[in-house]
Amino acid sequence: MTRIPTAPLALGLAGLIPFVWGATTTLNGTLADWGISALGPRFIGPYVQLFYGSVILSFMSGVLWGFATKTSGSKAAMGYVLSVIPALWAFFMTGGGPVSAGTNLIFGFLGLLVLDYAFWQWGLTPRWWMSLRLLLTTIVVICLGVGVI
Structure with missing residues (x-):
């Protein structure tokens, strides 16, 4: 693994704001009360994390799809199939209340990390990809864990 370029690192860390805020x-x-009055109840606690987490898993499906375009044949087909899993996971597994949805998002992000590793091993991602994904996933899982305890 190599050094993460500044722009992807800064944008990745900025993308953690809703998880950390939640x-x-x-x-x-006290902060939750302020958040409710200033932003509304959807933008505090696990609610912001669940909505945003679903968005990010779907976004990451698109990222993986883009990586799949860098190859051909059966590897590309496998990449396309694998790339839709995070979005489908978010769609089907985030109902049923904040604890089960948060738990399922944790598993979704851990599963995404496995997919990230596969695409990285296939040479479809930048060399620094796993350094970034390990950092971001660790923080996301910790933040989501706060909501399910």
């Missing part, structure tokens, strides 16, 4: 407002009632 965890923070779950742990801090």
Whole structure:
């Protein structure tokens, strides 16, 4: 694994804001109250994490699809098939309340990490990809964990 370029690192870390904000407002009632009055109840606690987590899993399906275009034949077909799994997971597995949805998102992000590793091993991602994905996934899983405890 290699050094992550500044732009992807900064944008990836910025993409963590809703997860960190959700965890923070779950742990801090005063901040949650402010968030409800200033932003609305959908933008605090696990609710912002669940909505945003579903969006990000779907986004990552598109990223993996893009990586699949860098190959051909059966490897491309496998890449396309694997790339839709995160979006389908988000669609089918995030109902049933905040605890089960949050738990399923945790499994979705861990599964995505496995897919990231496969695409990285196939040489379809930048060399620094796994360094970025390990960092971001670790923080996402910790933040989602706050909402399901």
